[in-house]
Amino acid sequence: MAKAPVLTPRAEDFPRWYQDVINKAELAENGPVRGTMVIRPYGYGLWERMQGDLDARIKAVGVQNAYFPLFIPQSYLTREAEHVEGFAPELAVVTHGGGKELEEPVVVRPTSETIVNEYFSKWVQSYRDLPLLINQWANVVRWELRPRLFLRTTEFLWQEGHTAHATCEDAREFAARIHRDVYADFMENVLAMDVVLGRKTARERFAGAVNTLTLEGMMGDGKALQLGTSHELGQNFARAFNTRYLSRDGEQELVWQTSWGSTTRMVGALVMMHGxxxxxxxxxxxxxxxxxxxxxxxxxxxxxAVRETGDRLAAAGVRVRVDDRADIPFGRRAVDWELRGVPVRVEIGPRDLEAGTATLARRIPGGKEPVRTDLLAEAVPKALEEDQALLLRQARERRMARTVEARTVEEAAEAAAAGGWARIRWTDLGPEGEVALAERAVSVRCLVTEDGAVPDADDAPGNVAYVARAY
Amino acid sequence: MAKAPVLTPRAEDFPRWYQDVINKAELAENGPVRGTMVIRPYGYGLWERMQGDLDARIKAVGVQNAYFPLFIPQSYLTREAEHVEGFAPELAVVTHGGGKELEEPVVVRPTSETIVNEYFSKWVQSYRDLPLLINQWANVVRWELRPRLFLRTTEFLWQEGHTAHATCEDAREFAARIHRDVYADFMENVLAMDVVLGRKTARERFAGAVNTLTLEGMMGDGKALQLGTSHELGQNFARAFNTRYLSRDGEQELVWQTSWGSTTRMVGALVMMHGxxxxxxxxxxxxxxxxxxxxxxxxxxxxxAVRETGDRLAAAGVRVRVDDRADIPFGRRAVDWELRGVPVRVEIGPRDLEAGTATLARRIPGGKEPVRTDLLAEAVPKALEEDQALLLRQARERRMARTVEARTVEEAAEAAAAGGWARIRWTDLGPEGEVALAERAVSVRCLVTEDGAVPDADDAPGNVAYVARAY
Incomplete structure (x- = not known):
């Protein structure tokens, strides 16, 4: 099979390889307004399947979908001091509507905590209304100076969950549940992604949160990518929007809240972790x-034969496509399906027909072997099962191989610069070490406990920091 | 069962009744920015189910989903003269982004024909790339001076389809297919809505289209509501964006296009047609x-018993909810489920248990009757089937009863003012009659042929105009 060198090799230029894949596999293109993105059908198909699966998991923990407006009065943003400080530099502002200048400019939502709280404060009356568990699938805008398709775009698509609870413990447990049982479970079991679950340091926390839980993945070049976050908001927004409930004891109490999001960035991560x-x-x-x-x-x-085989695989529950475009050279089609990442190819030619076999080509482990036609309906699902597990294992092994134990800020920074991650005790790093790393474009991705769990506090004894360069 | 008079009666004040239903059934609320809307979980659940069903039908005719940016350079809008004239008064304009004034202001998409064509002109090279069939689910913004929840909102959710074809006939047939096989089929068979399929007059056409096909429904007060449209765009946008393909004959030809949309307005229509x-x-x-x-x-x-019955109905394929909230008075709960429009209530009390029956209360025909418990798993699905058909029949009968044949503009305007529709020969009305009607806040909803089909031209002989007041 003749292969055209369609992609820049990863080792030569990883960012360019990424652009090539996005472009050649027809996942997305740059939009006309800087930082925006056109998601093409093949790329959108990936997002749609992510949405479907994640939506079911979100609903399974009792959350309902709703929709809040795109436009937020500018004054809402300013009510929570840290929040506005965090988001002000990234806002898109509408000053004219319906041919007139607006009395109060409105911002295009960068996230919806403020507008959600405005309504939560009406909807929540008593403890009977809690917990209130809401999610929305929406677009958001954060002005991006160094855009990169899927990873950092001015407009992106996401789901954002917003919940209100009667107690701090309840909110904390819910944020952890989304982090672990929804996001991590989805990423590992569906996306076959290796993720480190941890806690953000104060420096990296969401603007307005008291705690941010994160999922960090190692990309093919050893950099880190934040794949989803789940925040405990404490009572910060409740205080700003006076979101109170009548407790069982007859007192007016502020609610405790969470918010959590995952975005189209996951499509970019899929490319960079598995490609x-x-x-x-x-x-x-x-x-x-x-x-x-x-x-x-x-x-x-x-x-x-290919049509019959397609029918047989579809009957076996495989999402199958038949490629009978004999007018396009076989080699070109095979390369194109490889490029698009289809896990299994079943190739049938005249010689296969004579032998009563087909050639099974596997994208994930690589390699080809003949399989008896009557065994395909078993062999293909089995290959898919194996390859799902293999992909996760490969990602995990790479992360293990490229993560070093560091004792000093210097060692950690060097490991990151060399294209890997470092683990360093938080007592050996601390907020000052974190600043020193930042000067070298290296960040603390998250903190974990000694045995890899999510710590309850930045300063909990034994905390270990994962340190890396990041997208 | 004690009923609280929760809603303004329709006969007293229909718009207020509508507001009451939206509010009390917790479908939606006004957003903080004028004309925007918060869609609450119960309302969003209706939209989600519409989306799921419609999306499957759109895919079944070969269309793929994609996503185009929210922000469109202002200059794009101006390339198609009629299009910009139609939309300019409704635009929201972003003048500041990332803390700076933008060099070129961007508009928040009111619809996406322009930005879609910018990309179609890159993606379409030869006749082999056609037809190109794309859809997106998105939010759009059209500044609204007289907003009404779901019916006319500054931001709304919709799907917008955009297609490019090699020939005029192919585009025309596709626009008709969406109109008839996707939209009408969905509205009649899922939403149980009675719709008149017709052609918009030149006056009512989409800005930039050569032909607009529409679906018009009669609401409970006799007014009309446009429920979806499918446009033939001719080569207007292709010309503006130079969207060409290499034909089989080796010529560079402009493509022929369609666009088509249906929106969250359908939720409002559901309330006003069936409530x-x-x-x-x-x-x-x-x-x-x-x-x-x-x-x-x-x-x-x-x-x-209620839990067991719930399980039995779920096993029979019914989407069932068990209401065992014994701390809330039964009457209040029953009224609330009525308000929310749940088609069937199965009520079980101590006397029912003794008799081995349950009380089956049907929202659509009204009325209650005892049903033997062991027959419920058959009786409920049968009732649902019947009620689906009944709802459509009731809507159709109302439209028939409230539509009069008119001979003059005067008669047509009177019928509309009296809360009904008029049918009048287009030769008896014409563009001048249409202007005269507009002065009385009455519009031509659509043109149909003598035998109720969709005409090929405004002036086709025998054309009949449907005339009404409209939302």
Whole structure:
């Protein structure tokens, strides 16, 4: 099979390889307004499947979907001091509407805590109304000076959850549940992503939160990417918006809140965590097309065989596509399906027909082998199962191999500069060490406990910091 | 059962009744920025179910989802002269981003034909790339001076389809297919809505289209509401954006296009077409909850029976909810489920238990009857089937009863003022008659042929105009 060198090799220029994959696999393009993005059907198909799966998981923990407006009065943002300080530099502001200058400018939501609280303060009356668990799927805008498709865009798509609880413990437990049982479970089991679950330091916390839980992934070049966050907001927004409830004891109490989000950035992470020099490698559980059946030649017997095989795989529950475009050279089609990351190719040519076999080509481990046609309906689902697990294992092994134990700020910074992660005791780093790292474009991705759990406080004894360069 | 008079009667004040239903059934609220809307979980649940069903139908005709940016350079809008003239008065304009004044202001999309064409002109190279069939689910903004929840809001949610074809005929047939096989089929068979399919007059056409197909419904007060539109764009946008393809004959030709949309307005239509003085009446195929099983009292035996009945109905494929909140008076709960339009209530109290029956209360035809418990799993699905059909029949009968044949502009205007529709030959009305009607706040909703089909031209012989006041 002749392979055109369509992609820049990762080792040569990783960011360029990323752009090549996004472009050649037709995932997305730059929009006309700086930082915006057009998501093409193949890329949007990945997002749609993420949405479907994540939405079911969010609903399964009792959350209901709703929709809050895109436009927020500028005055709302200023009510929570840290929040406005964090978001002011990134706001898009509408000053004219319906042909007139507006009396009060409105901002395009960068996130919805403020407007959500305005309504929570009406909807929550008594302890019977709690917990109030709301999610929305929406677009948000944060003006981006150094945009990169999917990873950092001025407009992005996401889900943002917002909840109100009667007690601090209840809110804390809920934020942890989203972090662990929804996000981590989804990322590991569907996206086959290796993620480190931890706590953000005060410096990296969401503007307005008292605690931010994060999921961090190592990309193919050893940099880190934040894949989702779940925040405990304490009573900060409740205080700003006077969101109170009548307790069982007849007292007016402020609610305790959480918010949490995951975005189209996950599509970029999929590329950068699993991709190789031939393009995407999609986890079978997510892949819109899990197997493609390719006619090597356009003989009528071959075409009949690929269609029959397609039907048989579909009947076995495989998301299958038949590629019988005999007018396009086989090699070009095979390379294109590789580029698009379809986990399994079933290739059928005249010689296969004679032998009663098909060639099973596997994108994730690589390699090809002949399989008896009558065994395909078992072999393909089995391959998909194995490859789902393999992809996660490969990502995990890379992270293990590229993570070093550091004792000093210097060692940690060097490891990050060399394209890896460092683990360093928080007592050996601390907020001052964190500032020193920042000067070298290195950040603390998260804190974990000695045995890898999520710590209750930045300064809990034994805390370890994961340190890396990040997207 | 004691009923609180929670809603303004329709006959007294229809717009106020509408507001009451939206409010009391917790469908939506006004947003803080004039004309915006917060969609509450119960209202959003209706939209989500609409989305799911419509999305499957859109995909079934070969369309793929994608996503285009919210922000459009102002200069794009001005490229198609009629388009900018139509939308300029409704635009929201972002003048500041990331703390700076923008060099070129950007508009928040009122619709996406312009930005879509910018990309179509790159993606379409040859006839092999056609037809190109794209849809997006998105929010759009059109500044609204007289907003009304769901019906006319500054921001609304919708799907917008955009397609490019090699020939005029192909584009025309596709616009008709969306109109008839997607929209009409969905509205009649899922929403149980009675719709008249017709063609908009030149005056009412989409800004930039050569033909607009519409679906018009009669609301409970006899006014009309446009429920969806499908446009033939001809080559207007192709010309403005130079969207060309290499034909089989080796010529560079402009593509022919369509666009089509349906919006959260359908939620408002659901209220106004099917609602009654007790609230919503949801078509069973759409209803998030099709049947609620209510415990009349809190006896342990009753509670056990409602839970068992709930399980049995769920096993029979019914979307069921169990209401065992014995601490809230039964009458209040029953009224609330009526208000929310749940098609079937299964009420179980101590006397029912003794008799081995439950009380089946039907929201759509009204009325209650005892049903033997062991027959419920058949009786409930049968009732849902019947009620789906009944709702459509009732809407159709009302439209028939309230539509008169008019011979003159005067007669047509009177019928509309009296809360009904008029049918009048287009030769008896014409563009001048249309202007005269507009002065009386009456519009031509659509043109149909003598036998009720969609005409090929405004002036086709035998064309009949549907005339009404409209939301």
């Amino acid at each position: 190789d020099d031939d393009g995407l490698r999609l986890p079978p559980r997510l892949a819109p097309v899990q197997a493609v059946v390719l006619a090597v030649k356009g003989d009528p017997a071959v075409l009949a | 009654d003085d007790d609230g919503l009446r949801l078509p069973p195929r759409l209803a998030p909850v099709q049947a609620v099983v209510l415990a009349v009292k809190g006896d342990p035996a009753v509670l056990a």
